Amino acid sequence: MTVTSGEAQRRLHVEYAEALEADAETSGEQCNDLVEAADYWHFAGEHEREERALRVAAEVDDDSNVLHGPAAYAKFLLTHGRRAEAEERFARLLREGSNCEWAYVTASMAYRLVDEPQEALRWLNIGVNRFVPSLDAEIEMGDAGSELLRQRSLLRRELGLPPDGLDELHERLTEHGRQIGAQIESIRRHDEDPAILFWPAADFAEIQRERPGWYPGTEHLEHRREAERALRQHPDAAVVIGSFESLVGFAASRGIALDEQSTRAEFAAEAARRGLAIAWPPGRNDACWCGSARKYKKCCGAPGFA
Template sequence: MHVEYAEALEADAEISGQRCDDLVEASGYWHFADEHGREERALAAAAEVDDGRSVLSGRAAYASFLLTHGRREEGERAMAQLMHEGSECEWAYGEAAAGYQAIGAHQEALRWLNIGVQRFVPDLGAEVEVGDPGFELLRERADLRHRLGLPADQYDELLTRSEERSHEVFSQIEEIGRQQHAIPAVLYWPEAEFAEVQRRHPDWNPGLAHVEHRRFIQRTLTDHPTSAVIVAGALDDLVAFAESRELPLDDPATHAEYTSEAARLGQAAPWPPERNDACWCGSERKYKKCCGAPGFA
């Protein structure tokens, strides 16, 4: 599966207009497939086309690969060049820091995080929220400083304020979600759960393959383009729910009640995902390359 995903991403890189991002993402799948030669080739190609404006940084990823594969001198030369030229890609600074942490060079990792934070969070008085430029660097920097036993500084205090504010906003969103009972909730069985459903209750989805289940859910969701949530079902949870309410397990109405209750408790994902977000089905692929791919549904 990892090889299939990597090859698909490399093919997509030729036409997507996001060559650097696709190649870096492909390298991750080559890594999981233990195809480290192909991983390096993908990263070298990504570094070559990296203009510093992609979501992922080919140069930082390649330099990190060199550092962590016994080629420290080459890796540090690549890191030094990247540092000298700078990057508009926030991820570059976090990836460089991760590479140095992997080889135990924690102070060098902290230097990269410090520079990245100063670049993307120039105003200590600013309100920084989850998803804003610099937030992840602030978080990674605070984690590393804590592990190094360093006292909190102004940037750490900014992160604390930002996290508290984000928590307040998230709580408000959760409360709104609990109040919006009319929002449709769609029950999706992840692949492992679907296999268990087919084994224990073959009459629920007779003869249906999981890919067809995904297609059905995708078609159903497109009927609610901005007002649905997705509940990832767990068979044992459904059984426990039915028993607690003394409801018939095989009744579709019981499944609907279980789905609505899970959504009410916030155990659901919003629909629709952004094209570059992880797909709702749990494959860890981008939505646009998985269930949101043209023609899939």
């Protein structure tokens, strides 16, 4: 019997979902594992199992995780037409608050998926107000609040809103991160090392909306797998985490065509030259290079993943 590529992909999604659910029993990261497993159930079209994983994740979440079970479950409910249940859960999150940055990022993503950008922006503002106490806050890229600032800046730009103080704070954080990265990487990397460009899920989704011809028919999981394969083929490679906004600015500054593949290659090479790259591979017990917050050996370094 011939197995189509779509069916093979679905089976792989199921395999990863089942592995994550099994790992959740002993990993000490039950909430994170189950939320991630739910993503794979979603891609496999197994929405009952997706909901089951998210319901348990919401129950076991103790507000000390990287991902947020209650917000992820509310997002599922909202995007599956169960608005009343979703809004009841979002209202509880609003009342009680959360120490998890991704609670607010996830709520914003939920409303973007149902085409309510103003409500999505409201949730980003709520999160930023919780994690960024002032415009003089001493935070670095990667600290709690920085992803909220990034998402907020991107959404405000999409909505045509002029930059405000928080957008300017995001720009300062981004520039400071570039400077620090350049200082570190200039010591331990060489310009000739290959740079593999990887798009985080939010940027990849934006690219698929704005430039569907760049990665036709490709899901983010396959994009991540292709990046891992390329990295394994080049042991001296580094990972450049792409930002669609930054690529657009790069192309404009160089006067080159945004849609050319060579522009993306130049963008990655320039980012690596400036020290804005992640050395590869991470240690097996270190956080994975893709930003999932899972250990490399359980994420992109898992046997059979690439």
